Amino acid sequence: xxxxxxxxxxxxxxxxxxxxxxxxxxxxxxxxxxxxxxxxxxxxxxxxxxxxxxxxxxxxxxxxxxxxxxxxxxxxxxxxxxxxxxxxxxxxxxxxxxxxxxxxxxxxxxxxxxxxxxxxxxxxxxxxxxxxxxxxxxxxxxxxxxxxxxxxxxxxxxxxxxxxxxxxxxxxxxxxxxxxxxxxxxxxxxxxxxxxxxxxxxxxxxxxxxxxxxxxxxxxxxxxxxxxxxxxxxxxxxxxxxxxxxxxxxxxxxxxxxxxxxxxxxxxxxxxxxxxxxxxxxxxxxxxxxxxxxxxxxxxxxxxxxxxxxxxxxxxxxxxxxxxxxxxxxxxxxxxxxxxxxxxxxxxxxxxxxxxxxxxxxxxxxxxxxxxxx
Amino acid sequence: xxxxxxxxxxxxxxxxxxxxxxxxxxxxxxxxxxxxxxxxxxxxxxxxxxxxxxxxxxxxxxxxxxxxxxxxxxxxxxxxxxxxxxxxxxxxxxxxxxxxxxxxxxxxxxxxxxxxxxxxxxxxxxxxxxxxxxxxxxxxxxxxxxxxxxxxxxxxxxxxxxxxxxxxxxxxxxxxxxxxxxxxxxxxxxxxxxxxxxxxxxxxxxxxxxxxxxxxxxxxxxxxxxxxxxxxxxxxxxxxxxxxxxxxxxxxxxxxxxxxxxxxxxxxxxxxxxxxxxxxxxxxxxxxxxxxxxxxxxxxxxxxxxxxxxxxxxxxxxxxxxxxxxxxxxxxxxxxxxxxxxxxxxx
Numbered sequence: 032x033x034x035x036x037x038x039x040x041x042x043x044x045x046x047x048x049x050x051x052x053x054x055x056x057x058x059x060x061x062x063x064x065x066x067x068x069x070x071x072x073x074x075x076x077x078x079x080x081x082x083x084x085x086x087x088x089x090x091x092x093x094x095x096x097x098x099x100x101x102x103x104x105x106x107x108x109x110x111x112x113x114x115x116x117x118x119x120x121x122x123x124x125x126x127x128x129x130x131x132x133x134x135x136x137x138x139x140x141x142x143x144x145x146x147x148x149x150x151x152x153x154x155x156x157x158x159x160x161x162x163x164x165x166x167x168x169x170x171x172x173x174x175x176x177x178x179x180x181x182x183x184x185x186x187x188x189x190x191x192x193x194x195x196x197x198x199x200x201x202x203x204x205x206x207x208x209x210x211x212x213x214x215x216x217x218x219x220x221x222x223x224x225x226x227x228x229x230x231x232x233x234x235x236x237x238x239x240x241x242x243x244x245x246x247x248x249x250x251x252x253x254x255x256x257x258x259x260x261x262x263x264x265x266x267x268x269x270x271x272x273x274x275x276x277x278x279x280x281x282x283x284x285x286x287x288x289x290x291x292x293x294x295x296x297x298x299x300x301x302x303x304x305x306x307x308x309x310x311x312x313x314x315x316x317x318x319x320x321x322x323x324x325x326x327x328x329x330x331x332x333x334x335x336x337x338x339x340x341x342x343x344x345x346x347x348x349x350x351x352x353x354x355x356x357x358x359x360x361x362x363x364x365x366x367x368x369x370x371x372x373x374x375x376x377x378x379x380x381x382x383x384x385x386x387x388x389x390x391x392x393x394x395x396x397x398x399x400x401x402x403x404x405x
Numbered sequence: 406x407x408x409x410x411x412x413x414x415x416x417x418x419x420x421x422x423x424x425x426x427x428x429x430x431x432x433x434x435x436x437x438x439x440x441x442x443x444x445x446x447x448x449x450x451x452x453x454x455x456x457x458x459x460x461x462x463x464x465x466x467x468x469x470x471x472x473x474x475x476x477x478x479x480x481x482x483x484x485x486x487x488x489x490x491x492x493x494x495x496x497x498x499x500x501x502x503x504x505x506x507x508x509x510x511x512x513x514x515x516x517x518x519x520x521x522x523x524x525x526x527x528x529x530x531x532x533x534x535x536x537x538x539x540x541x542x543x544x545x546x547x548x549x550x551x552x553x554x555x556x557x558x559x560x561x562x563x564x565x566x567x568x569x570x571x572x573x574x575x576x577x578x579x580x581x582x583x584x585x586x587x588x589x590x591x592x593x594x595x596x597x598x599x600x601x602x603x604x605x606x607x608x609x610x611x612x613x614x615x616x617x618x619x620x621x622x623x624x625x626x627x628x629x630x631x632x633x634x635x636x637x638x639x640x641x642x643x644x645x646x647x648x649x650x651x652x653x654x655x656x657x658x659x660x661x662x663x664x665x666x667x668x669x670x671x672x673x674x675x676x677x678x679x680x681x682x683x684x685x686x687x688x689x690x691x692x693x694x695x696x697x698x699x700x701x702x703x704x705x706x707x708x709x710x711x712x713x714x715x716x717x718x719x720x721x722x723x724x725x726x727x728x729x730x731x732x733x734x735x736x737x738x739x740x741x742x743x744x745x746x747x748x749x750x751x752x
Contacts, residue, residue, distance in 0.1 A: 062705035099691055099705040104649055108642055109436045109685065116433035133565040133644040142432075155489065155565060196553070198491040198562050 052091045054353050056338060057098070057114030059125035059135060064102035069127040069327055073149060076328020077124075079315050080335045088343045091352045096120055100131065107131040111138040111146075121353040122147070122338050122362075127327070129153035136163045145341075145359035149334035150327060154202070157381035164362045164381045166334040166370070170199055173274040173296045174206025176387040176403045177247055178216065180296075181272060183403075186244035188217050190269075192234070192258065194250030196226045203249035203274055211247075219243055224254055235262045243269050251276040255293070256285035263289040270294065272389075275326075283395050293392045294400060299326035299372040300388045302399035308336075309371045326372070333370035340368060373402070416585070423577035435573050437685050442576035443638050445677040446583045448661040449670055450630030455659075456667035456730070457591055458623040459603025461533060463655050464524075464540035467547035468628045470650035471520060472513040472635025474551065474558055477567045477645055478502045479509035485566050492555040492562075499557055506570040510579075510636040517632025518625045525621040532606070544652060551647040563646025564639075571640035579637065583630050587670045588732070590626065599623050600668070664719060666726025671733035676726070683712055 058077065061070035074097065085093045096118045100107040107126055114120045115138070123139050123146040126132045132151040139146035140162050147164045148156060154169045181189060189211060194200035208218050219241040222234045235258070238246060246262075246269050248255050255277040262271075273295040283290050301313045301324045312332060316324040341361035342352045350357045365377040373386040384405050391400040426438060451465045478486075479502045486495050504512060528539050551558045558564070590596050598619045601609040609616055639645045657680070665676030687708035694701045719727070728736070 063709065097703070097705075098688070101709075104642055104644065104646070105440060105638075106684070109433070109440065112433040112436040113685070113688075116431040130563060130565075130644065130646045130648070134642050137569065137643050138432075153562065155562075158488075159566075196492075196555075196560070198555070198560060201492050 052352065053094050054087065054091050054342065055094050055096055055118055055120040056335070057096045057111070057118060057120035057123045057125075059098050059100050059107055059110045059114070059123065059131075061102035061127060061131070062097075062099035064100075066102040066128055069150070070099070070102070072325050072327040073127060073331040074328075075320060076312075076316070076324070076330070076332040077335055079312060079319060079328070080332035083311065083315060084336075084339060087339065087352050088346045089352065091342075091346075093339065093342075100126065102128065102131065104131055104134040108134040108138055111135045115139075115142050115144060120144070121355060122358060124149065124331070124334050124338065126151065129156050132156045136160055139163060143359075144355055145338075145362050147334045147338060147362060149330040154382070160381065161363075162359050164337075164359075164365075164377055164383075166337055166372075166375065166383055167298055167330050168385060168387065169382050170274075171202045171206030172382075172384075172405070173387060174203045174208075174249070175210040175405070176296045176389075177272050177274065178207050178210035178214065180294075180389055180401070180403050181211065181245045181247070182214050182216055186270075187215065188219055188242075188244045190219055190238050190241050190243040190246050191221045192238075192246060192248045192250065193221060193223055194226055194254060195223045197250060199276060200249040200251075204247075207247050207249065224250060224258070226251065226254065228254060229257060231258045231261050232265075234258070235265050235267060238262060238269075239265060239267050245269055246271045248273040248277065252279040252282045253285070256282050256290060259286050259293055260289045272296075278390060278397060283392055286392075290392045291394075294389055295391075296387045296403070297326060297390055298387070299324075299329040300390055300397075300399040303388045303402050304371065306369055306371075308369055312371045329371045333368075333372050333375065336370055337362060337365055337368055337375065341365070416581070419581050420578070423574060423581070426577070427573040437682055439571070439573055439576050439641055441678055441681045442573065442580040443634055443641065444658070444661065444681050445580045445674055446576075446630055446634035446637065448658050448665070448673050448677050449580075449583050449587050450627045450634070451658045452662045452665070452668065452670065452673045453587055453590065453599075454620075454623050454627040456662055456669070456673075457596065457603065458599040458620060459667075460529075460620060460623070461537045462528075462540040462624070463537050463652070463659075464543050465627075465631050465658050466650045466652060466654040467540075467544040468517040468521065468631035469635035469638065469654060470547050470551060470647070471517045472632030473639040473645045473650070474564070474635075475516045475632070476509045476513040476636025477564045477639040478557075479504040479512060480506065480568050480570070480640060481564065481566065482568075489564065489566065490555070490559050492560050494556070495559075496556040506568075506575075506640070510633050513636035514629040514632040517635070518629040521625045521628030522621065525617075525624050528624075529617055529620050541652070544650075544655060548647050548650055551650070558647070561647060563644065563649075565644035567639050567643045567645070569640055569643045571637045576637055576641065579633060583634075584670060584674060586630075591668075591670065595619065595622060603668070660716070662726075664716065664726055666723075666728040666730055668730035669726065669728035669732060672726055672728030672731075675728070675733075683715070684708065687712055 060073055098110040100110045127150045129151040132148045140160050145162050149166045152170045157163045191204050193204040222237055248271050271293045275297045277295045278297050304313050313324050341358045344361045345354050345357040346352055368375040375383050375385045378384050386402050386404045388402050389400045390397045454460050454462050598614050602616050602619055661676045661680050662673050665672030690707040690711055691705050693703045
């Protein structure tokens with residue numbers, strides 16, 4: 032009798048222990064320092080997603096361990112080691128800047144711990160890594176989206192503007208040309224600019240002579256604003272399309288009226304939120320912060336959601352919710368995850384294949400135009 | 406003789422401790438120790454030019470960058486280089502750079518040292534504040550070069566997938582070697598000449614010291630170890646980019662050597678431990694804390710505020726740094742000496 036009681040007690044104890052299990056997700060973000068704005072907006076979205084859902088299917092609770100790295104590489108690498116050795120986290124979420132994620136990735140890879148970055152778009156972050164995934168698309172992917180949008184709208188003759196000093200721009204241009212010419216478009220001319228240039232008269236003359244249907248601009252916003260201004264002044268009428276590097280308020284501030292109609296691809300626009308998940312997120316965001324939902328926060332929320340969905344899939348398969356190998360396999364095998372920024376599928380490199388939104392400058396504001404699927 | 410035996414015993418003990426730490430401690434603790442080791446190498450060598458020789462130079466970020474990039478380019482295999490250089494193809498010379506870990510570190514140090522030699526001709530024509538400005542400019546030039554010469558440095562994106570050979574055995578041993586070398590230098594003829602230059606350059610010239618030569622030797626030695634430290638940093642992090650080597654790096658090293666005491670090597674070592682470890686040990690301040698049932702809420706960055714306040718307090722109570730310009734052995738010897746004196750008096 033005594034034996035049975037003690038066995039029952041032990042069983043009860045064990046089951047209650049199993050019930051109270053806590054799974055930790057380590058988060059590394061630049062909450063202070065030069066890129067703090069990105070880290071803080073990411074944290075804002077993450078907080079919303081966490082408040083909406085922090086329990087797994089089997090009742091396990093999820094805990095976030097958030098560490099600040101000051102946007103510093105040395106500290107980002109140390110922070111990951113702290114999360115692994117001291118906090119014993121199961122999954123790592125972060126960083127924003129690709130160069131910091133690159134300092135973290137080898138550590139996670141060595142510890143065989145799944146890591147997901149929500150906003151590092153440089154292709155090299157996941158290159159050759161088995162345990163690193165991302166919730167955002169890579170830089171060159173936007174080139175393909177730009178090409179698809181142009182062709183879908185009957186613009187078959189393009190001029191590509193490349194910022195020769197930015198690898199972001201060079202990669203984007205390459206991807207645009209490949210997708211554009213591959214699907215029947217014609218690149219009439221490639222025009223080179225350099226970051227920091229102010230005078231684009233020579234380039235604009237070349238563009239005008241080529242008389243394109245569309246100008247694919249792959250650089251950043253300061254040059255975009257000046258170029259569009261000078262092009263319109265010289266009578267170039269073709270529309271501009273860029274990528275997320277131009278989606279900054281300065282484009283409108285410097286470009287003024289001439290920036291009207293400038294299109295660019297981006298990760299997220301709350302006006303494009305059509306799914307129930309996205310709407311719930313946007314509503315909660317408005318309620319808490321009283322401002323439009325930004326893409327950084329939405330991406331962080333998606334990365335968090337993908338981790339939870341991978342953990343739930345492990346529970347369904349009869350594995351523990353903190354089985355790193357299982358979680359990683361499910362993260363890398365993510366298919367058709369209905370996120371806030373769109374439907375996410377992870378390809379064999381660990382990069383997200385998902386829809387992108389096209390925004391347009393309208394009345395001095397960034398307005399949602401359409402969604403382009405890969 | 407007794408001193409020599411003590412020194413050798415201390416050396417063996419520190420090597421044993423490094424080995425023990427390397428094989429017993431967890432990754433996180435080792436990571437802090439590695440950061441301390443790397444920054445100790447940088448700060449100790451920086452102290453030689455700034456503290457011992459008294460030349461207010463602000464160049465370390467430049468030399469660390471040179472060392473880091475040189476070592477990284479020698480360590481990264483060719484296929485990775487071809488894959489990594491996205492903006493332009495790597496320069497032919499970059500493709501031919503290959504070396505093992507230790508040779509790569511030595512080449513990094515020698516490269517920094519040679520550049521220091523070339524730099525010393527224009528730089529040491531000026532003194533004091535002007536020297537600070539000239540060397541500051543050098544740091545900027547190196548960083549701009551790293552940003553704008555993508556065929557050599559891969560531009561703003563920097564280099565990654567650098568083979569991570571640097572573990573605590575390497576870093577700890579090289580830190581000990583740096584420490585011993587610096588102690589040796591400051592107690593040598595060169596070291597005394599360097600201090601003479603610091604205390605009164607004109608008097609040193611009058612006494613027949615070739616001050617330009619002394620300053621150049623200090624500068625080159627300092628650059629060598631900064632280059633090696635940079636190489637270790639690159640290999641330890643496995644990724645580097647130009648934004649790591651801003652003036653803030655120099656500033657961090659300056660805080661360390663001023664806190665430790667300009668000219669004191671053991672002070673620098675202690676200050677490195679406090680500054681590099683402090684940021685991690687104060688991490689609990691960022692988190693939500695419960696004080697008498699009241700939740701403070703999470704305040705990222707709080708640790709930096711507290712850290713800065715601690716720095717101010719430390720500098721208020723130790724105006725010349727923790728150790729002034731003395732070494733820890735001087736203090737210990739003085740204590741023991743005093744005790745022996747009192748003991749003798751009693752008898």
